[in-house]
Amino acid sequence: MTITIGQRAGLDTIPPYRQGAAPKAVDGLAPFKLSSNENPYPPLPSVVTAVARAASGIHLYPSMSADALAAAVADRWGITAGNIAFGAGSVEVASQIIHAVTNPGDQVMFAWRSFEAYPILATVAGAEPQPVPLTPDGGHDLKAMAAAVTARTRVIFLCNPNNPTGAVLTAAAVEHFLGTVPPDVLVVIDEAYLHFNDHPETAVGVELFRKHSNVVVLHTFSKAYGLAGLRLGYAIGTPELVAGLRKVAIPFAVTALAQEAGLASLQAERELQDRIDVLINERQRVHSGLLEAGLPVRPSGANFLWLDTGVHTEDLAGLFEENAVSVRVFPGEGIRISVGTAEANDRVLAIASQAARLLPRHH
Ligand code: PMP
Numbered sequence: 001m002t003i004t005i006g007q008r009a010g011l012d013t014i015p016p017y018r019q020g021a022a023p024k025a026v027d028g029l030a031p032f033k034l035s036s037n038e039n040p041y042p043p044l045p046s047v048v049t050a051v052a053r054a055a056s057g058i059h060l061y062p063s064m065s066a067d068a069l070a071a072a073v074a075d076r077w078g079i080t081a082g083n084i085a086f087g088a089g090s091v092e093v094a095s096q097i098i099h100a101v102t103n104p105g106d107q108v109m110f111a112w113r114s115f116e117a118y119p120i121l122a123t124v125a126g127a128e129p130q131p132v133p134l135t136p137d138g139g140h141d142l143k144a145m146a147a148a149v150t151a152r153t154r155v156i157f158l159c160n161p162n163n164p165t166g167a168v169l170t171a172a173a174v175e176h177f178l179g180t181v182p183p184d185v186l187v188v189i190d191e192a193y194l195h196f197n198d199h200p201e202t203a204v205g206v207e208l209f210r211k212h213s214n215v216v217v218l219h220t221f222s223k224a225y226g227l228a229g230l231r232l233g234y235a236i237g238t239p240e241l242v243a244g245l246r247k248v249a250i251p252f253a254v255t256a257l258a259q260e261a262g263l264a265s266l267q268a269e270r271e272l273q274d275r276i277d278v279l280i281n282e283r284q285r286v287h288s289g290l291l292e293a294g295l296p297v298r299p300s301g302a303n304f305l306w307l308d309t310g311v312h313t314e315d316l317a318g319l320f321e322e323n324a325v326s327v328r329v330f331p332g333e334g335i336r337i338s339v340g341t342a343e344a345n346d347r348v349l350a351i352a353s354q355a356a357r358l359l360p361r362h363h
Contacts, residue, residue: 022326040341079236102155111134115159198301
C-alpha cells in the first residue's frame with residue numbers, strides 16, 4: 001500500500017525556482033552560458049589556494065560566527081561585525097529576513113518583474129507576496145510601491161540594479177521613497193550587482209543603511225567576486241535585525257570553504273576590479289551593438305542586458321538557442337543576456353545582426 005504524505009496547504013501554488021539553462025550543443029560552435037549572470041572568469045589562483053587549504057579541515061563544522069570574514073567585510077564597508085549576517089548566498093539571507101520579520105499573512109512587497117526568488121521566498125515563509133508592476137522602462141515604480149503599502153506590509157525589496165531589467169535606482173528616488181514609507185517597514189536594498197553599477201546617481205545601500213534604521217542591504221560573493229558555486233552572501237543591518245537573522249539561519253550553512261574563499265576574494269579585490277572593469281566595458285560594447293542592430297535593449301547597471309522583446313521574445317530566443325548561447329527567456333516579456341567573455345559577447349552581437357529582421361524596427 002502506498003501512503004501519501006500530506007503537504008502543507010498552498011505548496012502546489014509555489015513555482016519551483018528556475019535555474020538558468022545550459023546552452024544547447026551545436027556542431028562547430030563553442031557553447032556559452034549567459035543565462036545566470038555568473039562571472040565568466042575562473043576563480044583567482046589565490047582563491048583556489050585558500051579553498052584547497054580549507055579542504056583539509058572539512059571533517060570539522062565551520063565557524064558559525066565566521067569571525068575572520070566578518071572582520072574583513074566590516075573593514076571593507078566601515079561597519080562592525082555586529083552589522084553582518086551571513087548566509088549560503090544572498091538568497092538565503094533574503095529568506096532569513098522574511099522569516100525573521102514577517103508573521104503568517106504579512107505582506108512582502110517587491111517590484112515585478114524582479115528577482116524571481118522574492119515571491120517564492122515570501123510564500124514559503126508564510127507571507128503574502130505583494131508585486132508592484134515596473135514602470136514601462138523597466139524601473140521600480142516607487143510612487144506606486146509607496147501607495148501600495150498596507151498595514152500588513154512588513155518588508156519591501158528594492159533590487160538595485162534590477163534583475164532582469166538592469167534599471168538603476170537613484171539615491172534621490174530611494175531617499176524620497178524612504179521618507180514616504182512607514183519607519184517600521186523594513187526596506188531591503190538588494191545589491192547583488194553593485195560592483196557593475198557605474199551609474200553616477202545610483203543609490204548606495206551602505207550609505208542609506210547609515211542614515212535609516214529600517215534599511216538592510218544585501219551583498220553577494222556570487223557575481224563580481226565569482227564565487228557563485230560556493231554560496232556566500234550577507235546582510236548589512238542593525239545589530240537587532242542581525243541578531244534575528246542569525247536565529248532563523250540554518251546552522252552551519254556557510255561552509256569554511258566559502259568563508260576562506262570570501263576572505264581571499266576581499267584580499268584580491270584590486271585584481272578582481274580589473275575583471276569588473278572589463279565586464280563593464282563589454283556591457284557597454286554589447287549594449288551599443290544591440291542598439292545598432294535595432295534591438296530594444298535597455299540601459300543596464302549590471303552584468304546583464306535586457307531586451308524588451310515582448311511578443312517577439314520566443315522567436316528571438318530560438319536564434320540564441322540555434323547559436324549555442326543560453327539566455328534567460330521570459331516568454332511574452334523579454335530576454336536577459338549575461339555579459340560574458342569577449343568571445344561570447346561577439347557571438348551575441350552576431351546573433352543580434354540576424355535578429356533585427358525578426359522584430360519591428362526599434363525607435
Ligand atoms: N539578488 C539578486 C537580485 C540576484 O539576481 C541574485 C542571483 N540571481 C541573488 C540575489 C542571489 O544570489 P546568491 O544567492 O548567489 O548570492
